[in-house]
Every structure is written in structure tokens, then in C-alpha cells.
Amino acid sequence: MNTENLLSEGIKATPPSFVRGILKAASDPDVISFAGGLPNPVSFPQEELLQSVERVVRTYGSNVFQYSVTAGLPQLRQYIADRYNRLFDLPLTADNVIITTGSQQALDLVGKVLLDKGDGVIVEKPTYLAAIQAFSLQQPVFYPIELTQDGMNPQQLERALQNPVKFIYAIPNFQNPTGLTYSAENRKRIYEIVKDRDVVFIEDDPYGELCFDGEHQPYIGAGKLPNSILLGTFSKTVTPGMRTGFIISENTELLKYLSIAKEAGDLHTNIFSQYVIWDYLKNNDLDLHIAKIKALYQKQAQAMTDAMDRYFPPAVKYTKPHGGMFLWVTLPEGISAMSLFPKALEKKVAFVPGDPFYIGIENANTMRLNYTNADCETIREGIRRLGNLLKELLK
Amino acid sequence: MNTENLLSEGIKATPPSFVRGILKAASDPDVISFAGGLPNPVSFPQEELLQSVERVVRTYGSNVFQYSVTAGLPQLRQYIADRYNRLFDLPLTADNVIITTGSQQALDLVGKVLLDKGDGVIVEKPTYLAAIQAFSLQQPVFYPIELTQDGMNPQQLERALQNPVKFIYAIPNFQNPTGLTYSAENRKRIYEIVKDRDVVFIEDDPYGELCFDGEHQPYIGAGKLPNSILLGTFSKTVTPGMRTGFIISENTELLKYLSIAKEAGDLHTNIFSQYVIWDYLKNNDLDLHIAKIKALYQKQAQAMTDAMDRYFPPAVKYTKPHGGMFLWVTLPEGISAMSLFPKALEKKVAFVPGDPFYIGIENANTMRLNYTNADCETIREGIRRLGNLLKELLK
Numbered sequence: 001m002n003t004e005n006l007l008s009e010g011i012k013a014t015p016p017s018f019v020r021g022i023l024k025a026a027s028d029p030d031v032i033s034f035a036g037g038l039p040n041p042v043s044f045p046q047e048e049l050l051q052s053v054e055r056v057v058r059t060y061g062s063n064v065f066q067y068s069v070t071a072g073l074p075q076l077r078q079y080i081a082d083r084y085n086r087l088f089d090l091p092l093t094a095d096n097v098i099i100t101t102g103s104q105q106a107l108d109l110v111g112k113v114l115l116d117k118g119d120g121v122i123v124e125k126p127t128y129l130a131a132i133q134a135f136s137l138q139q140p141v142f143y144p145i146e147l148t149q150d151g152m153n154p155q156q157l158e159r160a161l162q163n164p165v166k167f168i169y170a171i172p173n174f175q176n177p178t179g180l181t182y183s184a185e186n187r188k189r190i191y192e193i194v195k196d197r198d199v200v201f202i203e204d205d206p207y208g209e210l211c212f213d214g215e216h217q218p219y220i221g222a223g224k225l226p227n228s229i230l231l232g233t234f235s236k237t238v239t240p241g242m243r244t245g246f247i248i249s250e251n252t253e254l255l256k257y258l259s260i261a262k263e264a265g266d267l268h269t270n271i272f273s274q275y276v277i278w279d280y281l282k283n284n285d286l287d288l289h290i291a292k293i294k295a296l297y298q299k300q301a302q303a304m305t306d307a308m309d310r311y312f313p314p315a316v317k318y319t320k321p322h323g324g325m326f327l328w329v330t331l332p333e334g335i336s337a338m339s340l341f342p343k344a345l346e347k348k349v350a351f352v353p354g355d356p357f358y359i360g361i362e363n364a365n366t367m368r369l370n371y372t373n374a375d376c377e378t379i380r381e382g383i384r385r386l387g388n389l390l391k392e393l394l395k
Numbered sequence: 396m397n398t399e400n401l402l403s404e405g406i407k408a409t410p411p412s413f414v415r416g417i418l419k420a421a422s423d424p425d426v427i428s429f430a431g432g433l434p435n436p437v438s439f440p441q442e443e444l445l446q447s448v449e450r451v452v453r454t455y456g457s458n459v460f461q462y463s464v465t466a467g468l469p470q471l472r473q474y475i476a477d478r479y480n481r482l483f484d485l486p487l488t489a490d491n492v493i494i495t496t497g498s499q500q501a502l503d504l505v506g507k508v509l510l511d512k513g514d515g516v517i518v519e520k521p522t523y524l525a526a527i528q529a530f531s532l533q534q535p536v537f538y539p540i541e542l543t544q545d546g547m548n549p550q551q552l553e554r555a556l557q558n559p560v561k562f563i564y565a566i567p568n569f570q571n572p573t574g575l576t577y578s579a580e581n582r583k584r585i586y587e588i589v590k591d592r593d594v595v596f597i598e599d600d601p602y603g604e605l606c607f608d609g610e611h612q613p614y615i616g617a618g619k620l621p622n623s624i625l626l627g628t629f630s631k632t633v634t635p636g637m638r639t640g641f642i643i644s645e646n647t648e649l650l651k652y653l654s655i656a657k658e659a660g661d662l663h664t665n666i667f668s669q670y671v672i673w674d675y676l677k678n679n680d681l682d683l684h685i686a687k688i689k690a691l692y693q694k695q696a697q698a699m700t701d702a703m704d705r706y707f708p709p710a711v712k713y714t715k716p717h718g719g720m721f722l723w724v725t726l727p728e729g730i731s732a733m734s735l736f737p738k739a740l741e742k743k744v745a746f747v748p749g750d751p752f753y754i755g756i757e758n759a760n761t762m763r764l765n766y767t768n769a770d771c772e773t774i775r776e777g778i779r780r781l782g783n784l785l786k787e788l789l790k
């Protein structure tokens with residue numbers, strides 16, 4: 001039998017990852033790739049994590065190898081609650097935290113727990129492509145809201161909320177893919193629009209701590225909206241390879257259902273890694289470690305925008321990142337970044353064309369570039385190659 | 396807003412885990428618990444795994460901490476293919492294997508990729524309770540097939556296949572919860588019934604290697620049926636805490652969709668642990684290690700059935716395990732194991748009543764007992780307590 005006939009409607013509605021395809025094409029060692037979203041390996045505290053492995057095996061023995069509880073290691077949940085209370089003035093206990101297998105799993109779980117086929121989901125336009133994937137399995141109706149320099153367009157948000165919407169999914173800090181951050185004013189307006197609605201507000205915040213300068217903006221929902229969910233991860237600050245993220249919510253009833261979905265999904269997150277990360281956090285200064293990562297990424301971001309200033313034709317626009325891992329390039333209207341991609345590969349430079357970050361848009365004139373996983377010299381050379389191509393194209 | 400109103404139909408259809416509730420009640424240190432499904436901690440090669448951690452960090456550096464590919468570590472996939480080819484005469488390459496976050500995630504993925512609401516799923520009666528959970532999220536129609544001493548009832552299977560069924564889910568070796576193994580004859584009959592149908596055959600085999608005596612029976616679908624899926628795990632042979640399982644299929648087109656679902660679910664399985672387990676397997680003799688686990692579990696199983704022979708009233712029946720981790724007790728008809736449970740807890744002994752292993756059956760006269768996670772003396776004492784209670788009840 002044709003495999004196609006066996007498939008669910010949900011999986012058929014789920015776009016395959018464009019990035020995976022790209023990464024293969026970009027795996028030629030001569031290609032300078034800004035396509036992936038990889039942290040710089042120097043952000044992994046390898047020696048300290050190795051020390052933590054030894055310590056937890058010696059101290060907790062078989063507990064670090066045995067089955068464990070679905071919600072996650074209580075000590076790690078407590079650490080997360082304490083940290084968010086200290087940094088962001090939230091009122092959390094360990095009961096407000098569930099450990100997930102990367103924050104990608106959190107997207108899967110909220111989709112499962114909140115969405116039936118045809119339910120509405122509000123997302124940014126553009127938004128994180130793997131969130132589109134995770135939610136698409138439930139076959140929702142997406143309502144994309146324009147993302148401006150200030151954040152979500154409030155008028156569009158109000159209009160979209162006329163529809164039967166289950167949740168709003170937003171990445172307010174150093175957004176993936178654009179690198180944009182919502183202003184304080186925009187956050188207040190969104191809060192005011194959402195606060196009396198029966199809708200869950202999901203803030204995905206993997207990059208908030210990678211803030212190059214200034215203060216972390218207050219959360220829109222966390223600590224304020226009763227049905228808010230805040231997602232976090234250790235992937236950008238400790239290690240992505242150990243797939244350790246978390247869900248924070250003050251709605252413990254909702255967490256109970258997320259926990260049932262998690263149990264059905266993988267029983268619990270790798271407890272060995274939970275012990276190791278918890279021990280690392282207890283015995284090292286995470287703030288100091290993050291400060292080093294930020295200094296590095298700021299330098300690399302600067303190298304990229306400096307090179308763009310120099311090599312890109314003036315008709316090409318780009319965001320200037322204040323944190324996070326990405327910047328967003330806008331070509332003149334009518335120029336497809338997707339059709340630029342194979343030409344760029346020929347010139348040995350790669351990026352992600354905008355298309356997979358939108359719902360149902362093709363040949364967008366935008367592209368995402370990552371600056372965290374290459375040194376400054378490589379960044380300059382890659383942008384020079386891309387700039388030359390753009391100049392030729394826009395001649 | 397009431398949280399209930401926010402929930403999807405899928406999560407409302409998913410039974411919460413009965414075992415979790417029980418485990419809490421049974422966490423009193425005076426209670427002898429046969430309720431969980433925990434391997435004996437001696438089955439964890441702690442020192443060897445610690446050596447592997449050090450070796451892979453020294454050898455592969457940041458690769459073990461970075462993001463990785465969705466299908467899993469190629470070397471580990473190759474190891475699995477080679478092992479199954481050697482032991483079970485299968486024709487696998489690494490491309491036939493996807494690494495999953497425990498084999499529980501494999502259940503989640505097959506549900507997502509194959510099931511739409513209302514699709515038919517054939518399961519054993521009784522079956523693994525967390526498979527019921529994982530599939531229930533997709534709201535299928537379950538067709539439970541009586542599990543006899545020989546395996547699945549073939550007549551019932553043929554009848555159930557008249558319905559629009561997407562897949563058959565079976566645990567042919569040392570089944571959870573019953574401990575039963577399908578006979579060679581039964582396997583042939585099932586193969587004959589299934590072979591010309593447009594249906595996926597899923598063999599879940601976490602316990603097959605824990606075979607106390609005799610040969611591993613041939614697989615029903617793997618290597619024979621084009622749309623067969625074989626699930627395996629390192630949870631019972633190396634460590635469950637690292638959540639490393641795998642999907643094997645010769646249908647690589649189907650694997651492609653399972654991989655898309657996995658990417659949307661958690662991007663990839665913890666790569667640190669994949670490296671560690673692969674290095675452990677490469678540098679140690681797994682067969683020798685498994686032989687030790689089997690000898691231990693056989694002794695413990697014997698202690699349990701010996702104690703049952705001695706302390707249980709003759710009207711109570713139980714399976715005699717030849718492998719795996721569980722045995723299955725059948726009380727006289729009309730006696731509810733569920734209502735026995737609180738009385739057993741009072742006597743400081745715990746088990747899992749049969750109910751959660753069935754679709755829509757309450758007050759079943761059956762219960763599952765685990766014998767792997769207690770020493771022989773504790774097993775005898777626990778069975779003595781349970782036996783006394785049963786004698787009183789059946790007086």
C-alpha cells in the first residue's frame with residue numbers, strides 16, 4: 001500500500017523542516033552558513049558539566065539512571081522558580097514549573113492540550129518555524145499578526161481575537177526569526193487587549209537572558225494573566241544537546257493536563273541530564289557565564305551589521321539586534337529570498353529564506369541570518385559574499 | 396475562565412495515569428510495592444557509563460553538547476541495525492532506525508503520524524496502559540483482542556480487521572502487563588492474517604532480550620511485513636533515566652514522516668546521552684551484561700511464584716514468567732482488584748489493579764505485579780501479606 005494513504009491528516013498538514021534541507025546543502029565545509037540556529041560552542045561549560053556528572057553519580061547513584069517523575073527533578077524546578085522570582089519578580093513555587101524535553105516539547109504539549117482541529121491560534125508574522133510545525137499537527141487555523149519594530153500590531157490582534165482563538169503564541173524578546181523585541185508600551189497594550197479574554201497567552205522566551213544592553217522588559221502574561229504560559233530553556237545558556245526546557249504557569253490545573261500529555265509523550269525528561277544541569281547551576285555562577293556569552297554574541301552581531309553596512313546595497317534593510325541570535329534582512333519588494341538561495345550557495349554562503357516562518361506565503365523578500373555560530377572574520381567574509389551577490393542582483 | 400473549557404477533546408479523552416496515583420500512595424517506605432515497572436538498579440552499569448561520559452567529552456568535545464540531527468546519532472543507529480541483524484536476522488541499515496526519547500515517544504509518534512479521530516486501533520486485552528494514553532490523544536476507536544496463553548486470539552483479530560483499522564499494536568514478548576509471550580504457531584497465524592491487509596503492524600519489544608531460557612521467538616512483522624514497525628529501548632538493559640529508545644522499520648517513507656513528527660516534538664533526542672550509550676555499547680559486552688540481569692530477574696520471578704504457590708489461596712491464578720518484568724494475577728470472578736487495593740495498602744503491600752490496562756473495563760478481577768525491583772526476601776514478605784489478605788477475602 002502507498003504509505004501516503006496510511007498517514008493522518010495532521011502529519012500531512014505539518015510542513016517538513018525547510019531548515020533541515022538547507023543544513024544538508026550547507027554542510028559543504030567551504031560554505032559559510034548563517035542558516036542554523038546553533039549557539040557558539042564556547043557557550044557550553046564542558047568542564048563544569050563533566051564535574052557535575054561525576055558529582056551527581058557519586059552522590060545520587062542509581063537515582064540518576066532510574067525512571068523518574070513526569071514533572072521533573074524537584075530541585076531543578078525549585079531552582080527555576082527561585083531564579084524567575086529573583087530576576088523577574090514572579091510569585092512562583094516549584095509547582096508552577098514542569099521540565100520539558102527542550103522547549104520544543106512544550107510547543108508540542110500546548111498544542112495537544114489546547115487545540116482541536118479548526119481552533120484558532122494567533123502567531124506573529126513571521127514566527128518560529130518549528131512552532132508552526134508543532135501546532136500544525138492539530139490542524140488549527142492560524143491568524144498571523146504583523147510584527148512591527150515595536151511588537152505585535154494591536155489593531156490586528158484585536159481583530160483576530162474576534163475569531164474562536166485558543167491561544168496567542170508570542171516571542172517578545174529577540175524574536176526568532178526577526179531579532180525584534182516588543183516595546184514596553186506595546187506590551188502594555190497587548191496585556192490590556194488580552195486580559196479579559198478567555199484565551200491562553202504563551203510567551204516563548206529562549207533568548208531573553210541574551211540581552212546585550214539594558215534591562216529585560218517585563219513579561220506580558222507571566223505573573224499577570226491567570227492563563228499565561230511562559231516557556232524557557234537551558235539550550236542557549238548551558239547546552240542544547242541535553243534537551244532541557246521548562247513550562248512555567250500559575251494555572252496549576254492547566255499544568256496538570258500538560259503533565260498528562262507529557263507522560264503520554266515521553267514519561268519524563270532525561271533525569272541524568274536534569275541532575276547534571278541542576279548540579280551545574282548550584283555550583284557555578286550562571287549570571288557570570290551568561291555575561292560572557294552576551295559579550296561574545298554582541299561582538300559577533302556587531303561584526304555582521306558592520307559588514308552589512310559596508311557590503312549590502314542600500315536598498316536592502318536589516319534589523320540591528322540588541323540580543324538573541326538572529327537578524328532579519330528585508331530585500332526590495334518582489335525579490336524572492338528563496339530564489340536567491342541556490343545562487344548564494346554557489347557563492348558558498350547560506351541563510352534561511354523567509355518562507356518557512358510565514359503561514360502560506362511563498363517567495364517572501366526576507367531572510368534570517370544567525371550570527372552566533374561563526375567568528376567575526378568568517379561573518380565578514382560571508383556577508384561580503386552575500387553583499388556581492390545582492391549588488392549584482394539589484395544592479 | 397474554567398480551565399476545563401480551554402482543553403482539547405484529545406486531552407480530555409486521555410486517561411490520567413493510574414500508576415502515578417498509586418506510586419504516590421505506595422511511597423510510604425513501609426509499603427512493599429510491586430506496582431511500578433522499575434528495573435533493578437543493579438542493571439545500571441554506572442561505572443562504565445561514567446567512563447563513557449568522560450571518554451565522549453574528551454573525544455567529541457562540543458559535539459556532545461550541541462544541537463544534533465533528528466533521526467539520531469548515526470553510529471548508534473548503525474549499532475542497533477547491526478545488533479538486530481545479528482540477533483534476529485533482519486536486513487537493516489542505519490536508515491531503518493530512528494532514535495526516540497524513550498520508546499514512549501515512539502508511541503506518541505505513531506499515534507500522530509497514523510491516526511485521525513475515529514480511526515481504528517487494534518490492541519491486546521489487556522495492554523500497556525501508557526500506550527492507551529499515547530493513542531487516546533488522537534481519539535481513535537480501540538478494538539481490544541483477547542490475549543490468551545498463546546497470544547492474540549486470531550478469530551477476534553480477523554473480525555476486528557473488518558473495521559477501518561490503521562494499526563495493530565502488540566507486545567509479543569513477555570507482555571506488559573501479563574508477562575505472556577506469543578507462541579510460534581500464534582505468530583504465524585497472525586502474520587498470515589495481517590500480510591495482505593493495508594494495516595501497519597507495530598511490535599513493541601522492550602522485554603524480548605530479558606528471556607530467562609530458550610530462544611527469542613521470531614518477530615511477527617519485522618523483516619516480513621513491509622508496513623511493520625518494531626520498537627526497542629535501552630531502558631531495560633542499560634538505563635531508563637537517559638530516555639533512549641528506537642523505531643525500526645523497513646518502510647523508510649513512513650520513517651520520514653515519523654521523523655517530521657519527532658522534529659516537531661523535541662527536535663532530537665538528548666545527544667549527550669546518545670553518545671554515552673553508544674560509547675558504552677562499543678566498549679562493553681552488552682550480552683554479558685544482559686545475562687546478569689536475566690539471572691537476577693529469573694531468581695526474583697521464581698521467588699515471587701514460589702511465594703504465591705505457598706501463600707495464595709488456590710482460587711487465585713497467576714502467570715509463570717519466562718522473561719520480562721511482570722506477572723499477572725487473576726482473582727476469582729467478581730472480585731475487584733481495584734477495591735482490594737486500599738486494603739492491600741493498609742497491609743503495606745501495593746500492586747496495579749487491572750483496570751487501567753483495559754479499554755473501558757472497571758473493577759477487573761486482575762492485577763499486575765512487578766518482581767524486578769525488590770530482593771527475594773522482600774518479595775516473599777510482600778506476597779505473604781497479599782496472600783493473607785486474599786485468604787481472608789475468599790474465606
